[in-house]
Amino acid sequence: MSDNRYVEIANLTKAYPNPFGQDVAVVKDFNLILRKGEVVSVIGHSGCGKSTVLTMLAGLNPISSGSLVVDGREVAGPGPDRAVVFQAPCLLPWMTTFENVMLGVKQVYPHGTPAERRQICEYYLSIVGLADSMRKYPREMSGGMQQRVGIARAIALRPRMLLLDEPFGRLDSLTRMDLQDVILEILDREKITTVVITHDVDEAIYMADRVCMMTNGPEASVGQVLEIPFERPRIRADVLDHPNYYDFRACLLSFLEKQEHNKSSHVEAFEERQRQERELQTSASDRQLETEPASV
Template sequence: MREDRYLNISDVTKSYPNPFGDEIAVVKGFDLTVTKGEVISIIGHSGCGKSTVLNMVAGLIPVSLGGIILESCEVIDPGPDRAVVFQAPCLLPWLTSMENVLLGLRSAYPSLNKTEHEEIAKYCLYQVGLDGSLKKYPREMSGGMQQRVGIARAIALKPKVLLLDEPFGRLDSLTRLELQDVILNILDLQKITTLLVTHDVDEAIYMADRICMMTNGPRAKVGRMLEIKFPRPRDREEILEDPDFYDFRQELLQFLDDCEAEKEKKKESELQLV
């Protein structure tokens, strides 16, 4: 197995029939190869199909054409080797944070016993800074804390790929910065291959090794790749002072603007046709 092709998303298409029976491709010919331990940000305008790609990698929705291969195995079903952190925390409200984390462990490590499971869960909750709230129910926690539980639940599975679907989208900006650092710390420690879907440019640069820019849908695909060569572990202040950061930022924003302009153009030409 080659480490530089750990996760291979090759020529993937996802299409849905519209009410008239025509197939509309949301994503078409999406190609991405991810090296082991790499962190990839997927960025694009909202509605361009970023989450669709992520859900396909997670196995939650089937692929129409093409294929996704993870460590020489094709992805068909969802599984604990691809842990997902959703945009909403999606905790089960009738379980405590501890029980929420434990839930997946039993099927992920069937050979371990109950105390060992609990040890793992406790450690993961400690890593996200929740070692004081093991017995709290989701309704007793803030949105940020709930999302921390969501992250703990994902990393507890020791996944091959960590899939983050706009995990900070619903949080206020302070909490968002905190959680970004929480995740970065974990990634530095465990070197988990990660796909992060986001539409926050700064977040994409700060977190990722490479940024995958998606064109606007329908028929969205990889528009451009951008390599971010900041050393790890990263320090937010250092990066903010680095002039490269602003170049990257400018490049990303330019791409997004171009996408938007193209879209406008398309619309206009369609209108003229009518």
């Protein structure tokens, strides 16, 4: 394993059976390689399969075919080496902020002293700006603050990989920008290889070193990868003022518009292929029945 191929996603496919018993590939032959410490945004229309890719990477959703390798090891299930932040922080309501973070830390640092574990929790809560809210319960915090706890909980595991599934989707614009900066600061410091699922083109560009554009499903795959050459650490005003920012933005929007424009024809073509496959199977079964001798 080299740092240039820290995460290798090869021919990743996820299929579910339809009512006719045929496999329908939601994601098909998805290929992507991430360098160590790289941040990749995955962008695409709602329902295209972005989160399916992420949950497979997290080990929460078994793959149908292909392979997923992180740091030289095949992904076989969920593990603390791949931390996930979902759109909803899903905090345990009867626990304080500190206790919510400690829950995972205890699992990952079983041999640490109580003082060491406490220090880890306090450190990560402070870098997400919650040093003064460690004893608060989720009900006492805003959505943005709860999501900060979710981020601290994930980073405190010191994961090899961070998986962010539309983590700011439920937040207002100001809180969203604030949290984007919080995460970027953490990633600049910790150098964690990260995948961010989003459908926001500005977020995709601002956060990532590369943007992976997904085609529409079914059989969604990588359409194009765009390198984002802006230096880190990133300052929002500088990024927005960059002379090429709007070229990258236009490229992403153009991709999404074309996908939307051709959505219905893509689905129709897929359904037609499936119908033809069913007809072929039916006629093959009929031929087999005709050639089999009648049982007595």
